[in-house]
Amino acid sequence: xxxxxEVWILGINMTKFGKHPERDVVDLGVEAIQAALKDAGVTMAxxxxxxxxxxxxxxxxxxxxxxxxxxxxxxxxxxxxACATGAxxxxxxxxxxxxxxxxxxxxxxxxxxxxxxxxAGANRAEDNENWTPEGRFGAVVPVDGRIGxxxxxxxxxxxxxxxxHKYGGVDxxxxxxxxxxxxxxxxxNPLAAYNKEMSLEQIMNDLMIAYPNTRPMCSANCDGAAAAxxxxxxxxxxxxxxxQRRAVKISxxxxxxxxxxxxxxxxxxxxxxxxxxxxxxxxxxxxGPEDLDLVELHDCFATAELVHYDxxxxxxxxxxxxxxxxxxxxxxxxxxVNVSGxxxxxxxxxxxxxxxxxxxxxxxxxxxxxxxxxEDAKVGLAHVIGLGSACGLHILxxxxx
Amino acid sequence: xxxxxxxxxxxxxxxxxxxVSNECTNCKARxxxxxxxxxxxxxxxxxxxxxxxxxxxxxxxxxEFAAPGVEVPFVxxxxxxxxxxxxxxxxxxxxxxxxxxxxxxxxxxxxxxGTDAKGVEAIGFGFEPVQAA
Numbered sequence: 001x002x003x004x005x006e007v008w009i010l011g012i013n014m015t016k017f018g019k020h021p022e023r024d025v026v027d028l029g030v031e032a033i034q035a036a037l038k039d040a041g042v043t044m045a046x047x048x049x050x051x052x053x054x055x056x057x058x059x060x061x062x063x064x065x066x067x068x069x070x071x072x073x074x075x076x077x078x079x080x081x082a083c084a085t086g087a088x089x090x091x092x093x094x095x096x097x098x099x100x101x102x103x104x105x106x107x108x109x110x111x112x113x114x115x116x117x118x119x120a121g122a123n124r125a126e127d128n129e130n131w132t133p134e135g136r137f138g139a140v141v142p143v144d145g146r147i148g149x150x151x152x153x154x155x156x157x158x159x160x161x162x163x164x165h166k167y168g169g170v171d172x173x174x175x176x177x178x179x180x181x182x183x184x185x186x187x188x189n190p191l192a193a194y195n196k197e198m199s200l201e202q203i204m205n206d207l208m209i210a211y212p213n214t215r216p217m218c219s220a221n222c223d224g225a226a227a228a229x230x231x232x233x234x235x236x237x238x239x240x241x242x243x244q245r246r247a248v249k250i251s252x253x254x255x256x257x258x259x260x261x262x263x264x265x266x267x268x269x270x271x272x273x274x275x276x277x278x279x280x281x282x283x284x285x286x287x288g289p290e291d292l293d294l295v296e297l298h299d300c301f302a303t304a305e306l307v308h309y310d311x312x313x314x315x316x317x318x319x320x321x322x323x324x325x326x327x328x329x330x331x332x333x334x335x336x337v338n339v340s341g342x343x344x345x346x347x348x349x350x351x352x353x354x355x356x357x358x359x360x361x362x363x364x365x366x367x368x369x370x371x372x373x374x375e376d377a378k379v380g381l382a383h384v385i386g387l388g389s390a391c392g393l394h395i396l397x398x399x400x401x
Numbered sequence: 402x403x404x405x406x407x408x409x410x411x412x413x414x415x416x417x418x419x420x421v422s423n424e425c426t427n428c429k430a431r432x433x434x435x436x437x438x439x440x441x442x443x444x445x446x447x448x449x450x451x452x453x454x455x456x457x458x459x460x461x462x463x464x465e466f467a468a469p470g471v472e473v474p475f476v477x478x479x480x481x482x483x484x485x486x487x488x489x490x491x492x493x494x495x496x497x498x499x500x501x502x503x504x505x506x507x508x509x510x511x512x513x514x515g516t517d518a519k520g521v522e523a524i525g526f527g528f529e530p531v532q533a534a
């Protein structure tokens with residue numbers, strides 16, 4: 001990739017994650033956009049494309065935001081890819097720049113989820129008065145709870161336990177320890193929805209949602225937004241030294257979906273598409289997992305974090321349990337994972353997540369992360385999974401300027 | 402004799418209840434849902450084939466928190482039925498971790514879900530431990 005073809009993050013922001021009862025999705029999205037523009041040192045007049053995501057609203061979030069930040073007539077892409085929506089929005093803006101359509105792009109993701117409860121399997125339809133086969137399975141009743149579970153804590157519990165079946169060494173306490181790490185990390189993150197330390201005992205004795213995931217081992221529903229301004233490498237060269245110094249290079253921007261695997265229609269396969277994305281990303285960026293200084297990965301449940309150590313090749317195949325037990329993924333370890341607190345404590349406003357994790361990595365690469373700065377961070381990786389499935393993966397590098 | 406109907410159309414009732422899947426005639430990929438084409442090889446021809454009624458537990462969760470109306474706790478599991486993966490509840494054993502273990506042998510079991518307004522009985526299925534836990 002020549003410097004001319006590179007795409008950089010010029011400005012980025014995430015709002016405080018948590019409860020924002022007085023503010024709607026537009027307020028939150030506007031806050032993130034205006035702060036990202038300010039961070040980049042540009043205005044809406046410079047932006048050539050907008051990609052926006054919001055899953056729980058009524059559509060058209062991009063235009064709704066434009067009407068509050070600037071209706072400049074640029075193309076808008078309203079994107080949806082489950083929990084990979086934010087990463088998909090960013091990649092859409094990156095593609096527009098790579099295609100040579102514009103020099104600057106803007107991506108935003110916003111969600112209001114505080115108090116939302118279960119995002120799937122929250123309701124089950126009433127049984128019919130007469131048994132009538134319906135849908136693609138010819139089901140005479142809603143099947144959630146009768147043929148497996150539709151809830152995400154349950155689906156991802158099965159994904160983590162399956163890893164144990166394949167490689168061994170997995171139990172309730174192991175997964176709770178992963179959660180203990182992320183809750184500990186969150187104490188240094190003022191933007192996290194929850195930033196309280198939680199002991200292993202507290203985590204294990206909390207409300208069981210779907211064994212082995214207790215409540216603090218599940219991603220926290222909350223409100224929040226994140227936005228990023230991206231710029232072409234050629235344009236960046238014409239900007240100020242300060243803008244060049246603070247810009248973060250997008251060394252790889254990858255999106256994959258799940259290829260067919262034997263069991264994928266019975267239990268979502270979040271492994272193959274993540275591994276495929278990681279392989280492509282490392283090749284594209286010309287870096288390996290050993291070069292990473294920090295990783296923000298999609299710990300929507302404690303059981304998910306474990307499998308992604310392996311999928312992202314942070315450890316040897318089958319070695320995720322030993323890797324975690326070595327202490328590697330704590331912020332003091334050799335491969336800090338989710339130093340933001342992760343989705344379990346920072347929170348998971350689903351459309352914002354895929355940009356907020358990139359913000360976290362950028363803060364470290366720009367040496368602007370305050371108390372939780374990973375010293376001398378040069379390369380980072382941000383990963384999200386949207387069930388269905390889509391995997392968004394970005395490798396980011398500090399500017400040499 | 403009263404009429405009965407399976408919970409889903411991939412459960413076949415009768416003397417030996419079993420599951421059936423739509424198998425792609427070209428690549429042998431198996432699916433439980435109505436198909437437009439094969440997700441693996443794009444073929445459009447399928448045969449209905451019987452799935453083994455015994456299998457091995459490959460993964461599970463014990464759901465304690467679910468939608469109103471869903472009886473909890475229950476065990477959701479992924480079962481390897483001689484190479485075909487099946488999602489089902491584990492039934493006829495206590496839904497606690499001590500009674501569920503990975504690689505345990507399980508077999509298909511059916512149960513009555515009651516009758517509708519016309520007196521038709523619906524039959525559900527799950528898998529039960531081969532050896533009482």
